[in-house]
Amino acid sequence: MSAALTDPPEIALYVHWPFCRARCPYCDFNVHVRRTVDHDAWRRALLAELDHFAARTPGRRLTSIFFGGGTPSLMAPATIAAVIERASTRWQGAPDIEIGLEANPNDRAAFRPLAEAGINRLSLGVQSFDDRVLRFLGRDHDANEAREALDQAFAVFSTVSFDLIYAWPEQSEESWRAELAEALTRARDQLSLYQLTIEPGTVFDALRRRGALRPASGDAAGPLYEIAQDMTAASGLPGYEISNHARPGRECRHNLVYWRYGDYAGIGPGAHGRLTEGEIKRATRQLRSPERWLAATQAEGHGTAESENLGAAARAQEMLIMGLRLAEGIARADIRRETKSELGEVVNMDAVAELIEAGLLALDAERIGATAAGRQRLDAVLERLLA
């Protein structure tokens, strides 16, 4: 089935910086530890790949840039400035776009140079306000360093978000409430709360297999999630996505592009992109190995490992996977535009009816969305809808 798509007017840019000082035991992202990095070569390569994607999507309005990793706070500010500059000229940049970067609390000395390079939103990997937990998570900072980094970030950036990880083994509801209370006194506009999950190939996974680590079950994590929903809502930072909270109107614009299934170019090792090109929507993935990506980019101008042409069914699936994570749900008009099909043609309507009856899904003439209870169990809901 092929359906004509119209190129959207906008695009977002994701930049992946794959290097970290050390790998955290829970992390399964495309992360590498290298003693030295040739910053000039990496700057040139990122710019080349940016040019490659910009040439494929001419005339778009750039809405946001996000530097993720790895630890992009380890990037040379000159590289960041160059990427921002190039993106703003190759696409139609605007002075007020969101330019975000993820940072480690121990890189707080770099905050001012990062702001000067053009970063206006910082997302800080605080992870916990408990030294014991930070040690368990293998972080290289303590709680006070995290607090200090937060204070400095608020002084430098117009938007600051920070991450906490919860549902670590044996976490009590009281300690979570206390930690959240502190987080909510510090948070201004945005806060991300991620449940600790044990991913294959991580150190935690190896420990779990040996029986040395017992992750919290859905039964244990459920109450912690519910506490977080209640407390953040009461403090004016309701959850607008499963793990993301914001003052209404202050949501992270870049992440909303993913969840609303907009177009984004992904550059750097292992970066993912979704690009509408005429009739086709492509899922792009760049080479994961930093060295191979660098060599390919130097030789061919890009390090694309995979470029999948997504059919209407896959697009519908992806749209639901992402859109149902949002409290706002999905506009049915968007499903129609993206897949040229009605809802009934892309999901099992019996399952929809069943899920509505169970209070997990909400549907009206305009939108389909997961309820709060449905978002909390979204994997099972999606399995029912799609698998």
Added chain:
Amino acid sequence: MTDLAHIRNFSIVAHIDHGKSTLADRLIQSTGGVTAREFRDQMLDSMDIERERGITIKAQTVRLHYTARDGKTYILNLMDTPGHVDFSYEVSRSLSACEGAILLVDASQGVEAQTLANAYLAIDAGLEIVPVLNKIDLPSADPDRVKREIEEVIGLDAANSILVSAKTGEGIADVLEALVTRLPPPAGDATLPLKALLVDSWYDAYLGVVALVRVKDGVLKRGMRVRMMSTGAVHEIESTGVFAPKPTNVDELGPGEIGFVTASIKKVADCKVGDTITEDRRPAAEALPGFRPSLPVVFCGLFPMDAADYGRLRESLEKLSLNDASFAFEAETSAALGFGYRCGFLGLLHLEIIQERLRREFNLDLITTAPSVIYRIQMTDGALEELHNPADMPDPARIAAIEEPWIKATILVPAAHLGGVLGLCTDRRGEQVELTFSGDRAMAIYRLPLNEVVYDFHDRLKSVSRGYASFDYQMDGYRAGKLVKLQIMVNAEPVDALATIVPEERAYQRGRQMCGRLKDLIPRQLFMIPIQAAIGGRIIARESISAMRKDVTAKCYGGDISRKRKLLDRQKEGKKKMRQFGKVEIPQTAFLEALKFDED
């Protein structure tokens, strides 16, 4: 053709692990039946499972040449017999081809339940019995005590028992000599019309159907046209031979001889075990006494894990049944498990072996439903129905009475563990028939409903006796009982594969147990799931599985949607291991797990 006076046909009967196969190996070796190079342990156990489990499933035969102390050479035909109760039918078949039997008893363990059962089969068949005590090299061997047991428990004169160690070879010469001097030669007349007993038959990939025969009168030759007396079917003999122990062609088989024939017979089913083979031109006036056919007593459903394997399951069952006429199967459809087969077995070991062979030789992943027995249902309109599957139980309003099969079980156990054994039997609705002692060993005879034995009785017996109890049983007719069908409903829908028939007074306890077990076996779902046990329309127990509390990926990092999409595809695969039942997914393993008794 061999002179009758120089033939001895014998079997070895023993309890499992008392060393039957080792003794057979030693007899073959010491008469030079195989060279040292060809020899491997347990020569006669040809299936992998037999070798691994140390049990004999199919009867085997071997011809030995033995030069006795009188200077004459004798042909000794050894019929190896299965030791397990499930195969007692094959035991009696083998015994009917012999004039004598070695009763082999472990000199330290003594008389066990199968020693007793097999000894009685040999006595009933009118055989001369030579008691042989094995493993006398073990420090714990106590031949005097064991001789006393043979006399007290079985009632055989054990004074002339032969002491051997099949392991070291000690006493083997005495056994060979006793076969010649103590067993009678076969009787028969080569001039009379042919009468040969069809002892066993199997399918061989090269030879086709092979029939194992014992000639009583007359002579069997290549080219002869023979007639199966039960069916009248006529076949031409293509070859005659003996196992020495390798198949070796011979010109003819005369009276008293045991050997094989091939005759371009297509199906094993055309070779009815127990039939009499006679010459078409000059038939015998009457057939030899046949065997009663072996009938399955335990039934269970076998379903492929992957519905796509249904065809392969059917082919595999057909292949297995080629060599195992006692094994029956018919198509079955379950709402919970899809398409499969209801299979009948001679007993639990037979069931286990078939399952294992399907898994191993045919590479099939199976779900096995709970074993069930055959109930007889007296309908109010006077009809009598047999019920093989609890799910098929008719409307109770139409039932006048239900009868269930009972067994007579013989259990031998050291007196120290008797208490646990008696407790178990009482718990399983057993009725004591007899309790006797020989030294510090007790023999308990109980009547028990077969249904109480088919699940896990043997495991429980081993556990309460620390492995020392031995058990054997025989069918003991049908008796009416207050039996009801216990239904299990998951999310208000009855699950046919979980239906069981239970005594009314146990229904509440079983219902509660099943609901409790299922609660743990069925994973959390998006919805609260009630689990209920019911008799007729009456709910007698209830549990509920609460809805899952949280199930969502925390992060979809950097716009990596593909990963989540792949995960969903994998979940689709994983669903194949679950059975969708209404809104509920039940793991396939839950069907058997839920039915296990929980007494620990």
